[in-house]
Structure formats: C-alpha cells, structure tokens
Amino acid sequence: MKKVVCEHIVKRFEGVTAVNDFHLEIADKEFIVIVGPSGCGKSTSLRMIAGLEQQTSGDIYIGGQKVSDKPPRDRNIAMVFQNYALYPHMNVYDNMAFSLKLQGVDKKEIDRRVREAAEILNIAQYLERKPKELSGGQRQRVALGRAIVREPAVFLMDEPLSNLDAKLRVQMRTEIAKLHHRLGATTIYVTHDQIEAMTMADRIVVMKDGVIQQIADPQTIYDKPANRFVASFIGMPPMNFIDCRLEKREAGLWLVRETMAVALPAAWAERLSQRFGQQVVLGVRPENIIPADAGGPLAAKVEVVEPLGAETLLHVRLDGQSLVVKAGPDYQPDEGQTITLSFDMNKAHVFDHETGTTIV
Amino acid sequence: MKQKKHMDYLWYGLVLLVAIPFIFPLAWIVLASFKTQAQIVTTPPLWVFTPTLENYQSVFVDQQFGKFLWNSSVIAVGSTLLSLIIGLPAAYTISRYKQKVLGVFILLARLMPGIAYLIPWFILFTKLGMVDTYTALIASHMLVGLPFIVWIMVNYFDGLPHELVEAAQVDGCTLQSAFLKIVLPLSVPGILTASTLSFLFSWNNFMFSLVLSSDRTKTLPIAIYNFVSYAEVSWGSVMAAAVVIILPAIVLTMAFQRYVIKGLTAGAVKG
Numbered sequence: 001m002k003k004v005v006c007e008h009i010v011k012r013f014e015g016v017t018a019v020n021d022f023h024l025e026i027a028d029k030e031f032i033v034i035v036g037p038s039g040c041g042k043s044t045s046l047r048m049i050a051g052l053e054q055q056t057s058g059d060i061y062i063g064g065q066k067v068s069d070k071p072p073r074d075r076n077i078a079m080v081f082q083n084y085a086l087y088p089h090m091n092v093y094d095n096m097a098f099s100l101k102l103q104g105v106d107k108k109e110i111d112r113r114v115r116e117a118a119e120i121l122n123i124a125q126y127l128e129r130k131p132k133e134l135s136g137g138q139r140q141r142v143a144l145g146r147a148i149v150r151e152p153a154v155f156l157m158d159e160p161l162s163n164l165d166a167k168l169r170v171q172m173r174t175e176i177a178k179l180h181h182r183l184g185a186t187t188i189y190v191t192h193d194q195i196e197a198m199t200m201a202d203r204i205v206v207m208k209d210g211v212i213q214q215i216a217d218p219q220t221i222y223d224k225p226a227n228r229f230v231a232s233f234i235g236m237p238p239m240n241f242i243d244c245r246l247e248k249r250e251a252g253l254w255l256v257r258e259t260m261a262v263a264l265p266a267a268w269a270e271r272l273s274q275r276f277g278q279q280v281v282l283g284v285r286p287e288n289i290i291p292a293d294a295g296g297p298l299a300a301k302v303e304v305v306e307p308l309g310a311e312t313l314l315h316v317r318l319d320g321q322s323l324v325v326k327a328g329p330d331y332q333p334d335e336g337q338t339i340t341l342s343f344d345m346n347k348a349h350v351f352d353h354e355t356g357t358t359i360v
Numbered sequence: 361m362k363q364k365k366h367m368d369y370l371w372y373g374l375v376l377l378v379a380i381p382f383i384f385p386l387a388w389i390v391l392a393s394f395k396t397q398a399q400i401v402t403t404p405p406l407w408v409f410t411p412t413l414e415n416y417q418s419v420f421v422d423q424q425f426g427k428f429l430w431n432s433s434v435i436a437v438g439s440t441l442l443s444l445i446i447g448l449p450a451a452y453t454i455s456r457y458k459q460k461v462l463g464v465f466i467l468l469a470r471l472m473p474g475i476a477y478l479i480p481w482f483i484l485f486t487k488l489g490m491v492d493t494y495t496a497l498i499a500s501h502m503l504v505g506l507p508f509i510v511w512i513m514v515n516y517f518d519g520l521p522h523e524l525v526e527a528a529q530v531d532g533c534t535l536q537s538a539f540l541k542i543v544l545p546l547s548v549p550g551i552l553t554a555s556t557l558s559f560l561f562s563w564n565n566f567m568f569s570l571v572l573s574s575d576r577t578k579t580l581p582i583a584i585y586n587f588v589s590y591a592e593v594s595w596g597s598v599m600a601a602a603v604v605i606i607l608p609a610i611v612l613t614m615a616f617q618r619y620v621i622k623g624l625t626a627g628a629v630k631g
Binding site for chain 1: 521523524526527528529530531532533534537542545546
C-alpha cells in the first residue's frame with residue numbers, strides 16, 4: 001500500500017501562515033493534482049511531503065509509515081523539479097543512476113533499470129550526453145527517468161512542464177499520463193495550469209491562500225465547484241459572475257438586476273429560501289449561455305468577436321456587466337450588434353455574495 | 361574595412377604602450393639572471409650575450425635555495441589547503457542559510473591591516489614556543505587565505521541552483537554528501553580561483569614571514585631580502601632568485617586565468 005496521508009498540516013514562515021490545515025488522504029496509485037494561483041501554498045505542501053520543508057504542525061504518512069520528521073532520503077519518494085535540477089557534471093546515465101548507486105544497488109541491476117527507463121522515455125540515444133547538450137523536453141524526460149529508476153512509493157512533481165513551450169507541454173502531458181497508467185505509482189503533481197489539472201488528475205485539490213478550497217474529481221470540480229474561487233479558477237474561459245438580487249415573485253424565484261431578470265428553476269426554492277431579498281452572485285459558464293438572434297429573454301451588445309475555428313468567443317455587455325459567451329463556429333455576429341441570450345439555468349450556480357460559497 | 365584595420369593597429373599600439381612598463385622589468389630580470397655581474401652593470405645594457413647558468417647554480421647550491429623553495433611551498437600549499445577545508449563548508453553554510461552578517465565579519469578580518477595582528481601573534485607564538493614553525497606561518501597566512509576563499513565561494517555558491525542539492529537529498533544524499541558529490545564538483549572553477557589567489561598571497565607574503573619565521577622556516581621573499589643585506593649585492597643571484605619566486609606565480613596565473621577572472625566577477629552579473 002502506497003497511500004499518502006497529510007494530517008492537518010500547518011506551515012508558518014516567520015508569522016505568515018503559508019499552508020493552513022492541509023488535510024488530504026491519497027489512495028494507492030492515485031494521481032492527485034494540486035492546483036492554484038502563485039503563492040497559494042501548493043508547492044510548499046508538496047515540499048513538506050518531500051521532506052524539503054518542515055511542517056510547523058501536523059503529520060505526514062507515506063505507505064502507512066509516519067515520515068513527519070524523516071529526511072527526504074528516508075521517505076521513499078522521487079521528485080521532478082520545475083527546472084529539471086539535473087546534475088550538470090554528470091551525463092544522462094549517471095544522472096539516472098545516481099540514486100541507485102547511493103542505495104548500493106548492484107551494478108548490473110542499475111544498468112538494467114536505467115536502460116529500461118531510458119527506453120520507456122525514448123532517451124536511450126542520449127545516455128552519454130551531458131544535460132546542457134539536451135533540449136528542454138529531453139531534459140524533462142531525463143528528470144522523469146531519474147524518478148522512475150528509483151521505483152519509489154510516491155512521485156512528486158513540482159510544475160514539471162511549466163518551463164516547456166506550449167506544444168511540448170501538451171505532448172509531455174500526455175506522456176506523463178501514459179507513464180502513470182503504465183507504472184501505476186501514486187503521484188502528487190503541482191501545477192498552476194488548470195488544463196493540466198483537468199486532463200491528468202484522478203482527483204484535483206484546489207488551493208487558495210494556503211487553504212484547500214475543494215478536493216474532488218475533475219468533472220465534479222467543474223460541475224459542482226465548492227465556491228466562487230474554484231468556479232472561476234477551473235474552466236477556460238472562466239465562469240461569468242453576475243451580481244443580482246434574489247426576489248420571490250408570484251411566478252417563482254427571480255434573479256434581478258436593473259434591466260435584467262432571470263427566472264430560477266423551482267427546485268432551487270428550498271435552498272434559497274433563507275435569502276429572499278438578498279444580494280447573491282449568479283455564475284454561468286460561457287458554454288451555458290445560449291445566443292440567439294431573436295427570441296431570447298436577455299438583450300446584450302456584442303463588444304468583441306473572437307473566432308477560434310472550432311468555436312467563437314463573444315465578449316458581450318449585458319446590463320452593464322461584461323460576459324463571455326461560447327458560441328458555435330458559424331455564429332459570428334457583428335461587433336456592436338445587439339443579440340439576445342438565454343442562460344441554461346440547470347447548469348448555473350448561485351454563490352453567496354459575501355463569502356463566495358456555493359448556495360446552489 | 362580598411363578603416364577597421366587601422367583601428368586594429370591603433371588598438372594593438374595602445375595595448376603595447378600599456379604592456380611595456382609591466383613587461384620590461386620582468387624581461388630585464390629574466391635576462392639579468394643569465395648574465396654575469398659585469399654584464400649586468402654595463403651601460404648601455406647588453407641585449408645580446410652568452411647566457412650563463414652561474415647565478416642559478418649559486419642560488420641553489422651556495423645559498424641552499426631549494427630549502428626556501430620547499431618552505432614556501434609547504435606554507436603556501438598548507439595554508440591554502442587548510443583554508444579550503446575550513447572555508448568551503450563555511451562558505452556553503454553562509455550561502456545556503458543566508459548568513460550575510462557572518463560573511464561580513466569574516467571579510468572584516470581580511471580588511472584589517474595584517475600588521476595589526478603581528479605583535480599579538482609574535483607574543484602568542486613566542487609564549488607557545490611556536491615561532492619559526494610551519495604551524496605558526498600556515499596559521500598566519502590563513503588570515504588572508506581563509507576570508508578570501510570564503511568570500512569568493514559564498515558568491516559562487518549563491519549562483520548554484522538550490523534545487524540541485526534538494527534533488528540530491530531526495531535521491532538519497534545527506535546535506536553533507538550532497539555538498540561533496542554535487543556542490544563541490546560544480547564549484548571547481550570557483551575553487552581554482554580562490555585557491556590560486558590564496559596560494560599567491562602566501563607565496564608572496566613578506567611581512568608575516570619576516571616576523572614569524574627564522575632559519576628553519578625561512579620563505580623565498582625573506583631569503584631574497586637577505587641577499588641584499590650582504591656586504592656586496594650579487595645582482596645576478598638576486599635576479600635568478602627573483603625568477604624562481606616569480607615563476608610559479610606566472611605559471612599558476614596563466615593556467616587558471618580564465619577561472620580567476622570568472623571567479624572574481626562571479627555574482628557580479630546574473631546569468
């Protein structure tokens with residue numbers, strides 16, 4: 001069992017709380033992605049699991065063993081760093097063999113494992129080269145190789161793709177996912193890129209200001225965000241937020257702005273019953289706003305049209321509020337034109353105006 | 361194109377103009393060391409002559425220069441090695457744990473005029489019966505070598521990516537073994553710079569050796585100084601001795617000049 005448990009970890013740096021009550025149980029073979037903006041504490045959390053940073057309080061267990069006070073070398077982990085951190089004075093082979101040599105593994109076994117990993121990662125022809133003679137993508141493969149040969153309990157990856165160009169990043173993303181399927185090792189992956197999180201993770205951990213906002217599988221994170229932050233962070237282009245007032249009228253529940261009024265599904269009545277007359281925030285994803293030339297209930301003015309080939313993004317202004325609408329590729333209204341919109345309310349969300357927590 | 365060539369000539373002319381005052385005395389020393397006393401004092405100076413090895417013979421056989429050469433080597437190598445053994449871990453710790461204040465204190469020891477230490481040292485080493493021992497000389501020469509090595513190496517270590525040590529720690533190293541296996545091999549250029557400069561300081565040092573050494577541990581600069589104090593100045597021998605003392609300095613500097621320049625500017629420019 002290669003479970004990882006982080007039990008209520010806290011990390012303070014000189015009075016500033018970088019990570020607060022980080023509690024996470026990771027199953028064997030699970031691929032966990034920790035995602036969040038810069039400075040949210042995601043890298044610090046990973047470094048505490050690695051033992052490179054000492055937590056202020058809380059405990060860490062790897063494979064059922066408490067490792068809270070153990071140095072990195074006794075945690076049976078392998079780590080891939082953002083800037084690769086390959087040893088510049090060693091060739092690729094020695095970089096990959098370094099940890100095995102330290103463990104005193106038999107030379108033949110080292111050779112077998114290094115060559116096997118090199119084969120998997122397609123770097124067998126570069127074994128004699130120094131890191132500086134390799135491209136960014138090749139270096140990242142070597143860094144992965146160095147992690148694989150260890151056959152560790154857990155892989156830790158700290159933004160491993162962020163130094164690569166966009167195209168290579170997509171390619172390596174797929175390869176890391178394949179590698180995970182092949183090796184089945186428990187992996188904790190830190191990134192600020194929500195697409196990496198969505199495509200690779202079994203479960204995503206969304207962090208902000210040192211606090212976990214939500215832990216769930218990618219689809220749940222997307223469909224049922226725990227709060228406004230998660231809703232805005234995951235999804236591209238981000239969710240639209242509209243400040244409204246909740247009103248109960250004869251015809252049911254309505255969200256109202258100056259000139260805009262949206263009817264809410266009757267099923268939501270119970271959950272919203274405490275908030276009649278209050279300010280709330282309506283959240284609608286761009287693909288859940290349906291444009292129509294005529295007949296929709298909401299009139300909006302088109303400001304910018306961005307044709308992307310497979311789809312068209314419309315930046316529109318509705319009742320003084322900017323919204324992004326994702327439309328089909330054929331729908332390309334003129335800029336300045338007034339169009340009408342309707343919201344798919346079954347996929348919309350309502351957030352608390354003050355705290356941002358999800359109400360519906 | 362033609363104008364560029366003219367500029368080149370002008371440039372080389374200027375370089376020559378600056379170089380001559382530096383090279384001339386050196387050339388004169390080397391030439392004089394192969395001349396007889398009479399040839400040396402001839403005016404105008406002789407440029408073409410039959411070289412003689414008499415001076416070198418006098419220096420090594422009559423004056424036992426081999427012994428002084430040995431003394432200087434032991435003290436210079438000894439003080440440099442000890443300074444490296446103490447200074448490298450110290451510099452790494454200062455760099456890694458950002459102990460800049462400590463670094464400044466060490467540099468302060470270097471900035472104090474050396475002569476300020478001489479009297480306390482002399483009293484101390486006399487009481488301990490250590491005057492005219494290698495230990496006393498090596499320790500005194502380390503006063504300059506050690507801060508020098510620490511200061512250069514702190515800058516050098518600052519430039520090494522910290523992740524390399526972290527990667528080594530994850531790979532199974534302790535902090536100490538990561539230092540030995542990763543940090544040190546990557547710092548060879550910096551270490552060469554610092555060692556060369558520390559070695560040259562000790563090799564050329566006159567003041568500390570004058571006070572703390574005597575017959576047993578006399579170093580080259582003191583030996584040459586003693587030449588002059590004899591009744592007659594044997595210029596040929598002095599010049600031959602000067603060549604012996606200059607040679608290692610020139611060879612070392614030439615061999616490591618690339619690193620020395622790089623090391624001295626380490627940390628000055630990012631990247």
